[in-house]
Structure formats: structure tokens, C-alpha cells
Amino acid sequence: MNGAGRSIPHASSRAAVLDVIRAAGTISRVGIIEATGFTGATISTVVRGLIDDGLVLETGRAESTGGKPRVLLQLNRPARFAVGVHLDHSGLTYVLTDLSGAVVARMTRAGVGAEDPPLVVGRMAREVDALVDGAGVDRSRVLGLGLVAPGPLTAASGMRLTPPPMRHWEDYPLDRALREATGMPVVLDNDATAAALGEYWSGSIQDTSTFAALYMCTGIGSGLLVNGLTYHGASGNAGEIGHICVDADGPECWCGARGCTEVLAGPASVVAAARADPALARSAGLTGERKRVRPTVAAEFASVARAARRGDPAARALLERSARYLAVAARTLVTIMDLELLVLTGASLAIAGSTYLPVVRAELDRAFFARGTHAVDVRLSKSAATAPAIGAATMVLQTELVPLNQGLRVPANLAASDPHPARAGGA
């Protein structure tokens, strides 16, 4: 029987064990066996390897319910670090996290605007240097850099399907350029997907590992986490609820479809409507024409949101109209995935969330199809501004701690392409 004698634990066991230790804080080997379902022999070998690599520490003993006390394990948090970068038209957010995903340094800089991609990449490399040096972290302990942005991103072609203000980034070889400029391994992904992962790793979601992050920054999207793993779909575009139809006869969106959530509810549509109302435009300070550089959509949306908070009725009406459409899209997402938790996140919801939260809650309480079987908990993120960057750093930790060339099997719900098991047959 060929091959049946091998007993080296699979690399995916290592990833699963590391994640269980991270999520638990401290845990015994028996606790890991219970949490993963792996055999004791596998856990024993995997944990020994993690201790040898300096990633995990033994940290004392817990009282046992009988028999000898159990050794507790925890992550050696400062053993490794990762850089997370969230790139948006409206701003660049940087974080440096330790092995547990905890933020040890952060900074924000001006967005990419109309700047040329190579100039932005050069600036990012300098800003990453400043971040790491400022934190006093040895660069040899930095595993790599995760960059997240709107739309799906691929190593080969960088961004795809970018919204109009970022069209000049499409097909720019971002992965290679960033790798060359920083000297670090680079991981690229979608911002909304990263936001969901960031919400989970930042510790603000403690009670479940299956939920969606409803994300609004310059555009609208969502990220899906299933059992703590990001669900990407076939091309990294899962969860794009900015481009589902909430009104079959609605206006045309930049994506070419009709009645999309984004064209009806997105920050750009709110800003356009506010500009069309001279009194509101004045009250909200939307006077971009007189400035040399017109503010970003996200910045102008924030101005409208501040006017609403000051009690401007026209501003309130615009946000509430946007919220009603976003709520309908949220209900569609929750219905299709049958979710129990939705987290509102992203820079625009960090500013206007108090208007959107009650509208989304009311829609789900009133009309979610399975409301008779369970409620849906809707929360405002506590880390809306940094969640995508934290998620970006997390993706580095996940990728670099268990490199693909060590044989990591892509987790079931992450598989981008999906060979039929039959193909493995007949060997």
C-alpha cells in the first residue's frame, strides 16, 4: 500500500492549531484536540513544531478536573509582525500587528486620488518604513505586507473591476511593484473581505465566527466569514452587494447593471443629491468647485453626515433614503447566507452609522424571511476605520505562517477554483 506509512501532519493542521491558540488566548493540548477534532498524535507533533519555531510558548499549568495539571499554550505574540495597508481613493490606512493580530502601530495618510500608481507605491514603501521603524520592530520579524483595495485583486494583474475614480489602477502589477519597493512578501485582497476578517481578529466579535461585514467607504460591499475563514467565491468577488439589484427598474450604475444598491444608496449618490440642493450644499460645505483639489467622495459624504447630525432635515432625508436601500440589500445578504450577525463597518459607516443602524435593524426585524426562527443581531463596528487594514495584516499572518509551498490545502470555503474530486481518481 503505497504512501500509507507517511505520518507528517498536514500543513493545514498547523494553521488550524495556530488559529485555535490565537482565538483561545491560552489553551491546553487537550483543549486543542477538542476544538479541532485532530488526533492527539497530530496535535502533539504540530505543537512541538510551533514551539520549536518560536511561535508558541508554554505558559504555566491549569487546574485539571482530576489527574495532573495541564500545560497551557499561548502565542508568542512579538515573535512575528505583519503590515496591513488599506488603499482607497479617500485615504491610506497602515497598521503593524503582532502575531495575534493586535495593532502595535497605525497611521493614516492622504488617499490615492488621481496620483499615478508608481508614485503611490513609492510613497507606500516610505510610509511602511516609517511605520515599522517608528514602532521599533526588527524588520526580520515582519512576515510581509497585506494590501486591500476595492474589487478583487490578483497577483498577476493587480486590481480588476475598479470603481470609476480608480480606473487608472486597473491591471497595474501592484503585487510585483510593492514587493520590489518594500522587499516584503505581498498579499492582495478585497477591502470588504478584509474588513470582515479584521472585525474578527481585532476581537470585537467574540460570540460567533460566522457573520458578514457590511462595508461602506467610497463604495458599498460586504465580506463573508464562515467559521472564521473568509469566503471568496470563484474570483474574489463574493459579497459584492453594492452591485445587486434592489430596484429592477432603477437607474443605471457605473457597473452597467440597473438598480444596484450602490447607485441608489452609495456615498456618491448621496453627495450628488446634496449638491443638487443649493441650500444643503451650502449647509454641508460642499464647495469643492472653489477649492484647488476637489475633496473625495468619502470626505464629502462625511460632510453631509455631519450636517445630518447637526439636524439639517434635507441631509437627514438623504441619508435615510440611502439607509432604506442599504437595509434592503442587507436583508438580501442575510437571507441568502442565513446569518445571525451583521456588522456595519467602513469609514462612511463609522461616520453615519447611527443613522443607518436603526434602519437596517428595523428592516431585518420586520421582513427577514426566517425572522420566526432566529433574530439577526446588527452592530456598529468598534474598529470601522481600521478593520480592513487589520484584515490585510491578518491575511499575511495566515499566508506566511503556513506558506502554500509547504502544502497548505486551501480551506474548503476559500477554494478559488475547485477541482472535482473525481480528477484525483484512478491514480
Add this chain to the structure above:
Amino acid sequence: MNGAGRSIPHASSRAAVLDVIRAAGTISRVGIIEATGFTGATISTVVRGLIDDGLVLETGRAESTGGKPRVLLQLNRPARFAVGVHLDHSGLTYVLTDLSGAVVARMTRAGVGAEDPPLVVGRMAREVDALVDGAGVDRSRVLGLGLVAPGPLTAASGMRLTPPPMRHWEDYPLDRALREATGMPVVLDNDATAAALGEYWSGSIQDTSTFAALYMCTGIGSGLLVNGLTYHGASGNAGEIGHICVDADGPECWCGARGCTEVLAGPASVVAAARADPALARSAGLTGERKRVRPTVAAEFASVARAARRGDPAARALLERSARYLAVAARTLVTIMDLELLVLTGASLAIAGSTYLPVVRAELDRAFFARGTHAVDVRLSKSAATAPAIGAATMVLQTELVPLNQGLRVPANLAASDPHPARAGGA
């Protein structure tokens, strides 16, 4: 180190190995190692157990690329059987499948209509007896009975969230009643979810194990398969696209929400519109008032579909309007899950699929958000009428071959409730 000496392979390994052998047809142990990522030692133990239990056979040797020829394994198909029952207002479909999910006997009977649940259960028990006896299968080899119906079903309460014509089934203890009437273990699940699994196991989907089944029978729903496993969501309601909003200002649905796919596109709405047009009602033969028992919605929808096929322009217009809304819902589903394959199935699409297929295809070609990264393949099912029943039988095979009390860990994307790993900590 407590517990680390255990080396009994986990029950989930057994389920995974069985499924790889089933999907492959014939496969070597090395092939299974490559397909599952388990260690050779685990595969060796699991396969030995499957052979000892009579579920798997050694079936000859394959040429190797060098070294000795490899022993091939295959399912012992007639070793076990399962009954699948699809219960709908419009009809009852029964199948008996072998261990591979292949149908060895099938029959259809009148739907449940307004009959009392206990009477229907008594009838089902007699019909199951006739199915098994007629096939000449020894009852000791029948693992159990899977029953699928609209809405989520739970062992404790039977059906929940039933559509109006089946309200009298809500909270009827279907699980217990069927178990007592048939003497078989019983598994309950949603019909659209079962349809997706049935499409996969019936062998009509060979090229991927991640796709959605868009299901239309009396109502509209969808089932999601991710890597060959059904995605249920928190309460078994995942994929309920009959109750997502495709028109925020649309009419109210029986579920209480506004602008649902089902109220705009479902068979009941098509039939109501056809009845409102006297010429079409006559042409389609919708003369239920004169009959003693009014035909079911699905039967009347089939009459309208036949009128459309005969070239009746009013019937065609009604189906095309329905198809346009269904296509928008399909696009939402495909966008959120980022799918590459959608299968149109269920009795109503078996009849009217040739009208719906081009409309759904055109909508996805024209407006699917990620159409620049990949196409979406839309197909008409080849087993639309039996897919839910085959899926029901499959659920028995999956459950009974690896009973929960042997320690099966619910696969990641099946977990109904999802304890945070932290809870396992500190042991």
C-alpha cells in the same frame, strides 16, 4: 501530555474518504491521500474499516507510473440503500438509491393538498413499503428515509415557515411520526437544498462541486453547494431567494416583505395573472372552478407553460415577465456567492425551463458584476423532477454512514450553531 496518544481516525475522515471514493468511481489509496490531504496512516485505517464494514471493495490494480501496481477501491454499491421523499403541495416523489446515490426505483404520487398530516404520513409509509418491496431490496440494507419539503425542517418541530397552502403542516412532529410509521431513521431538510445535493450526486454536475441550484416548484428557492457540501446557514434557510427583494416598491408577499421574487415571479403569481385574462384562462384550460378539486398551483402553472409552448402570446408574455424577475434574483445570488455555475431545477423549471434559461443567461452575461473576470454557466437540470428526492436519499447516506454519535464533526460550512473556538480554551 494528556490525550496525545490517541490515534483513532476521526469519524469525519471516514465521511470524507467515502465521498472521495464515491465521486471518483475507482481510486487508489494514494489517490485518496492526494484528494483529502489526510496522512497515509489515517487513510490506511479508514479504508480498512470501510472494507470490514462491507461498504468498499478492492477491485483490481491500476498501472503505476513506476513501482508496483496500485490497488483500486470502489463503493460496494448494493451494500446499502436509502429512501428519499420529496413532499410538496403539488406532488410526492419517492426514490430508492444505492450507496452511490444511483436511483434503483422511483415513483410519484398525488401531492399533499389539504390532507391532514397524519393521513399523509400513513400513506407515505405504505408507499415507501411498496417502493422497497417492489425493488426487491432487503429492508435491513435500507439505512433510512430522507424527507425534504419547502422551508427549513427541524427534528423537533417539523416544518417551519411553510408557504400558505401548507400552513397546516407547521409544527407537526413529522420526524417522530415518520419514524414510527416506517420504522426507519428519518432525516428532514429543505427541498431546494436537497435539489442542489441531488444534482451533484446524480452525476449531472461533473466539472465542479461549488454551485447553486435555482429551484422552482410551487415556490422559488435555491440550494447552495460549496465543495460538495450543502451550505445551510444558521437555521437551514440559506438560499431563500424567493424572499429577497427585487423591487423595493413592489407588492407585498405572503412572507410579509415587499417586492419578493416569489410574489413577482412565482408560479402562483403567473397563474393569478393568467386567470385574470379570460382568453388566456380559456386557452390554458384554467377552469378549476368547475372541477370538484381545484388543481395545484404547480399544475396550473404547467398549463400556462404549455399554452406558451403552443405559441399563445399572452402566456409567453407572462412567463417572460416572471423570467426577468427570476433572472434578477439569480444575478443577486450569483453575485453574493460569486458562482461559476447555476443549475435551473424543480418541477416548474422542468416544464418551463426553455423560456427561463435564455432570460437568465442574458441577464448574467449583460449585468453580473464580475463578468469581466469569469463567465457564469447556466444549465437546465437533466433530473429536475427527481433531484430533491435524490438529495433527500443522499442526506440519509451522509448521516447514517457516519452517525453523529460516532463523533462526526459537522463540516465547517454546515455548522448550524458555531461555538467560538475560545470556548474550548483553558481546559
